Amino acid sequence: MSIEALTLLFFGSLLFFLILGLPLAFVLGGVSVIFLYFTWGFDSFYMVASQIWGTMESFTLVAIPLFVFMAMILERTGVAKDLYRMMHLWCGGLKGGLAIGTLGICAVFAAMVGISGAAVVAMGTIALPSMLERGYDKSMALGVINTGGGWGILIPPSILMILYALITGVSVGKMFAAGIMPGILLMVLTAIYILVRSHMQPHLAPALPKEERGTWPEKLRALRAVLLPIGVVVMVLGSIIGGITTPTEAAAMGVLGALISAAVYKQFKWNILQEAAIRTFKLTGMIMWILFAAHAFSAAYQSMGAQELIEGLMAHIPGGPWGIIISMMVITFFLAMVLDPVGIMLITLPVFMPIVESLGFDPIWFGILFVINMEIGYMTPPFGFNLFYLKGVVPPSITMKDIYKSIIPFVIVEIVGLALIMIFPEIATYLPDLFF
């Protein structure tokens, strides 16, 4: 069989079994074993098994359960509630103020944890009812939470960046540093959108009445709420960027910070910690099994010699190197509609990375574009995790359709941000060059 037909059959059968509903890990693993059998023979799977062993021994990956654990604990403490109260007092007087404040809290949360779910759940339960009560438009309130929650994977720390670093061989610290400015950029862009929109249509996001805005002493006292989160952020990012610890040890520092927060908010209880540990186990295990299976996938992919074929195909894309980068973005965007981010990463990166590097692009910059793309994937149907998280915590009067409708303008803002970072790569690469 020709390479073209074989490659088509390979990706076709992956897609086929995915649509039939078999979990991604087993689709990747099973289909790859079959193709490995026909190309390199059954014994080549021994190599896959030893690669799996290599993954189990990776010290970098130990950061994943710890960052997840940290997020699961922080989600249950009162940190988010206090932050919201502070923000309410400080920004409430502004048109669209609560929405912008919610964005700010999402960014702080993103800087503490490496996943997107924690902020969506926390803000969906705290900020959403409060915004709706004060006459905010449904779409505005839902969209803000959805978009802000996605930053968890862009603003460091980030589980997705750890995986990206592992696959592509760039340093985790550099990836983390590269995420900071794009995160701030997206926050500013979204805030500008809210400000403009709420000034043109004040009924969408009204300012709070005078009596609810709080007095200065109240405002100052509420500021205490940021101390703990800032402490946690400094513990984690400070240890990595300051070169004090490895990212993995920094993750452990983050858990320590989360445990301290839990104790401060009197949530240091065995049942809370145990539940967090079990949820961590489920998420980490799921990621790791996809990763195990992905070794089989990349072995099968290499065994067929499909790499040259894809590179050859890519050469036909009009627009030169930029045309290729943009089409990669489009491919990941569409994949994000049906697949989860870890899966997309493990399927596309072995194919994309050699091309990106041979074209002379910076893998760190590409990684940031990739992560933002995944983030948009989180927000968009049908497979956006944030949508489901949000649906899980909103009052029944809000339908999935409301949530779908709410994201459109916010997705456009994110795409503008993505384009800006493509045009000005320094937004992503300046800090890593400065720190490392």
Add this chain to the structure above:
Amino acid sequence: MGVLTAFMRGVTRLNDVIGRGIALLVFAMFAFLILEVAFRYLFNSPTVWTNELTQMLFGIYAVMSGGYIMAHRGHVNVDLLQSHLPPRGRAVLDIVTSVIFFIFTLALLYFGVSMASESIASWETSYSAWNPPIWPVKAAIPLGTGLLVLQGIVKLLEDIAVAFNLSYYTPEEQKKEGEAL
């Protein structure tokens, strides 16, 4: 209660107990890493064993999770098609695709066993400065995969019961209890 029913309950129970236990390893990984940082900066004496031990614990933690997550329907999948099907249709589909599941897991089990038995035969160590035995971690690969295969058999039996209306298994409302990133 028939043999099949007992087997199915037993396996699910086993995976649950093991999973709940292994999940607690995250506390140990956390503690060892913090200990290392403390030793390095507070007492100026970095250890040779903490990082490697954490790494080994993580290997066991990761590979032993498969069966537990399967029991809780936590492996992420695409349910575009499945959500439009009646339970019977879904069961038939799952029976068909289970072939792919077993091809992967049985291949992994086969090579996992051979890798682990080689390692155990030589009481393999890591040859690092600390040089701990690593055969227990390698043995976890076939063990964890075996648990996953067992849970896969349970899932297959459930699907067969639903598809052909057999009496050894009555489906309860199966909720997905997975976690997403």
